[in-house]
Amino acid sequence: MVPHGKRLQALETSIPGLIVFELPVPGDNRGWFKENWQREKMLALGLPDFGPVQNNVSFNDAVGTTRGIHAEPWDKWVSVATGRIFGAWVDLREGPTFGAVFTAEIDPSRAIFVPRGVGNSYQTLESDTAYTYLVNDHWSAGASYTFLNLADETAAIAWPIPLDTVEISAKDLAHPRLGDVTPMAPPKTLVLGANGQLGRALRDALPQAEFLGRTEFDLTDPAAWTSRRWRDYGTVINAAASTAVDAAETPEGRAAAWAINVTAVADLARVATANGLTVVHVSSDYVFDGTLEIHTEDEPFTPLGVYGQTKAAGDAIIATVPRHYIVRTSWVIGDGTNFVRTMASLAERGVNPSVVDDQIGRLSFATDIAAGIAHLLGVQAPFGTYNLSNSGEPQSWADIAKRVYELTGNDPDRVTGISTADYFAGKQVSPRPPNSTLDLAKLVSTGFAPRDADTALRTYVAGTSSAGDSS
Known part of the structure; x- marks a missing residue:
């Protein structure tokens, strides 16, 4: 019966x-x-x-x-x-x-x-x-x-x-x-782009993960995507990208940007979908033209330059993966050459720079991006796109430069504001979005509270100074 x-x-x-x-x-x-x-x-x-x-x-x-x-x-x-x-x-x-x-x-x-x-x-x-x-x-x-x-x-x-x-x-x-019995280990987490600013920050946020740089895993080599048993992994974090924004406007740079930011991302999406992997993919404010003062996750793509176009294409590809997080960020500051370190070095060397004052946004410290990624994975937040930057009042690059001068004990008035058009006059560069501020409400709703950008900046500058960095 x-x-x-x-x-x-x-x-x-x-x-x-x-x-x-x-x-x-x-x-x-x-x-x-x-x-x-x-x-x-x-x-x-x-x-x-x-x-x-x-x-x-x-x-x-x-x-x-x-x-x-x-x-x-x-x-x-x-x-x-x-x-x-x-x-x-x-x-x-x-x-x-x-x-x-x-x-x-x-x-x-x-x-x-x-x-x-x-x-x-x-x-x-x-x-x-x-x-x-x-x-x-x-x-x-x-x-x-x-x-x-x-x-x-x-x-x-x-x-x-x-x-x-x-x-x-x-x-x-x-x-x-x-x-x-030797217990079965959980599926592994793989971080691609392990040697970039975010990749290095992820080493502290996800110490059990496996980290591969370009030497160990060349995203543009088709053979790399068949070289691993992907079913042993549960999550792949793509922290690799071609971020040479201005070089992307040249013939060689355009090809490199599309190869890394689009073709390789399509390979990642194919592997992730076939093997049921969760993908974390890092996006950029450059997918927008900056006409809106604050960008939400569902704003349509309106990229201005080649770099932004490749990032938008990569986002669209990753969005087809059933289990995905697109983490959109802006103005990244981490372990390596970056705007804050450059300003600190100029201040100490007595240079009085002209800095763009008509691009507005927030800094995103790599440690906070890494913490946000670990949080989304840890709480198993709903899949989708999340803006992830530091919080606080939006500023211009000139405002941030003045603050770095102040925090290093130098006169902030040594920094002079200049328009984007005047700064780049006569140069072949990528167009920049004038407004890069990201709405963080969706991220905050998952229980993650990004640090205030100025608080994070003070900590970063203090750490840089104590390390004797003059790069």
Whole structure:
């Protein structure tokens, strides 16, 4: 007797991410029918959009057939087509729930989502049991697997049929006890562009991540995108970009900007979509023409120059990735050559500069961008685009230069304001957006409060001065 009049519902278990689903199984005198996996309905109930790529069936003709406990580096949707099993699941992932156990009987009216790293095992309670499972990766000899002995005393699974009376494979009998199991590590985070200002800041914000610079991973080399087992990763942060704004207006610079900011981003998007990765992609205020005083995340693209055009194209590509964060920032200041360091150096060398006073925006310190990225990932904020700069009153570049002079003990009146048109007169440069201020309300709604830009500037200048930097 299989048909059940259950309503479709999801039930949480004692293991995080392990979800039992009750399935309606209507029937009549001809037999029964069920929707074994229905993406739209089940996503609405909390099932992850795990993207299955393979469907397997294990047929067991005898009662007491026992298999497991195996944890693979992929997710599984487990169900029964005919018969009935006693299932046992053990959390074998790194973390506070390592060793947690959940058991349940599964028949055609019930299924269970088993997340990556949770050990899966079962014992048949009826003959002719067909055990089925969808998985979101293909089996690979190079993948990392974790196993636990079925008779482990710590897990103490109450098998309904004693293990010494049933058929068990020699491999399952040889698996280690819990105390000897190496927990499965979480999916890795990869940072591309590891040696830039943001990449270096991300090393402190995400110390467990893997960091690759251009030497180790050339984004413009197609072979690089096939050189890794991407299913071992959960997140890729793209902190790499061609940021030579003025050079992008030259023939060679234009080609380089499109290669890194667009073509390589398309390769990243393809890899991320195919492997279910979360992508964090860093955008720029240059995707706007600056006619609006404050830019929200949904403002249409209106780039003025080649650099802005390539960044806008990259954003549009990344927006097609199901799991994405586009982090739009402006006026980045970090570990390396930048505007603040240049002004501090000029001040100490007695130079009285002319600085543009009709471009308005806020500084974005790399440490704060990195902290914001870590926050979005940590709280699992809704996917989409987020403006991320420091907060506070918008300023011109000349205002900031004066403040740097003041903070380094120099006379701010040594800085003279000048219009963009006059500053760049006779030079081949990219057009700049006159207004670069980003609306931060969406980011703040996730629980992240960016530091005040002037507070961050004081800290940065003090650190630069104490380090004796004169670059």
